[in-house]
Amino acid sequence: MPGHVILSHGSDTGPDATKVSELAKVAEAMGWNTERPDYREDDALGHAGSVTPRIARLHDRIAACAAPPVLVGSSMGSFVSGLASLERPVAGLFLLATPSMIPGSDYAFDLREDVPTLLIHGWQDEVCPLDEIYEFARRRYLPLLVLDDDHRLGKHIDELGRQFGFFLEQLAKRT
Template sequence: MRGQIILSHGSDSGPDATKVSVLAALAESLGWSTQRPDYRDDDRRGHAGSVAPRIARLRAAMELLEAPPVLVGSSMGAFVSGLASLERPVAGLFLLATPAAIPGFESAFDLRLDVPTVLIHGWRDEVCPLDEMYEFAGRRQLPLLILDDDHRLSANVDTIAQQFRLFLDQLAVAA
């Protein structure tokens, strides 16, 4: 086994969502162990109200692991993965359609800068404006792949999977 990956789904979604399912299957085929927390109960609290419970659930999953995991997240899952990385060591961050802020939540998006990170966003993201994540990535000099897609990134699942494979291969070489 190469390591642990925790994949966090977005709001109005679930642990069997297309992107996290495809990425989990790919990671498992490469020898990684995966888990996908179910945040649907937390999401009933609304966007701002779900952030703290989601982080607590993710942190609890991380605490059970022997080594720092790779965190993968989409939208709200990306937001909480970044914030959780500030509290616990992580081996990497692979974040999709990340919001720069959640209206009503006190903290803006942030993440550890000392771990490999890839951000992927859609040009036409109608939920999480690209400009905000573009500025965030630029200030921190983080890789940002911008795809011709909307918030769901559903037209580019294969491209995302290819990028994820490259990311995991780079982590394996660095280890």
């Protein structure tokens, strides 16, 4: 049964960013409700300064849901989605171009281990090195799809949509 999806954009973008917009369309076409919080006010505090307010904003959005939502994130949105899952119940994590840390921040990337998760990353990610998230996924035995792309994953928007649709189908079967 479809539920609710919260899609978190990366830094220096907004709620209408290409990836979160396309993934929202996929979810909505499958009957899921979606929302895309606007973190631009938080992002004005800089990368390290935006982490705590982004997590707080995401916690508020999760608390407003009737049931645990699916969290989707790109880059900084992925980072805070994983961290939010440590303190709030979520149904799944679909995370793109995930940084393992944010320079100047006290946080390191983490997530709840009992939550269905898919990590997607680019081989040529120039912002968030693949080695770090690969090692994270290896230690946790998490699925990691690596695409021939850079940090933006812009050459694979259709593939991201297909993967997300399959991910949501699998979650819907679990309920």
